[in-house]
Amino acid sequence: MATGWAGDGAVQDQIDATIKDGIKRARTKLRNGPGLSHCEECEAPIPEARRKAVAGVRLCVNCQEARDREERGVAGINRRGSKDSQLR
Template sequence: MATGWAGDGAVQDQIDATVKDAIKRVRSQLPSGAGRSHCEECEAPIPEARRKAVPGVRLCVTCQQAHDREQEAFAGYNRRGSKDSQLR
């Protein structure tokens, strides 16, 4: 079946590349090394249960949530562009 300029499986290749990029980005952000007993930003104590659950933890829950909200702005991008650009 003719698909224009895209080769067979091009859409799936784009999806796979997007997923791989997202996994790579998230893995690069995982904490490593020894965890901290107090938050890096606000110096609040980090509970023992959190330190055991998240190896290498550096932030308390409140600061981690704020950090996660900031990161959402850079969560991903659209490889395909807008529909209008494809129609021109």
């Protein structure tokens, strides 16, 4: 019989689904292989230490920071049902 209430563990299932989606999205952005010696956007040289630290690096630090700021503005899916989260 349907009662209108969420079943046991429904909230945790939503949290788990959100985390899995976030991990999947982050993994698709990971690059492999050797990085570039110069930034693909501004042509600035990329230091060797950065190329060793970040596999498949294609952007200098300044361009990467700018891209990260742009991507932060894109909202994800809001699975929370509280009124407060919908007003933000």
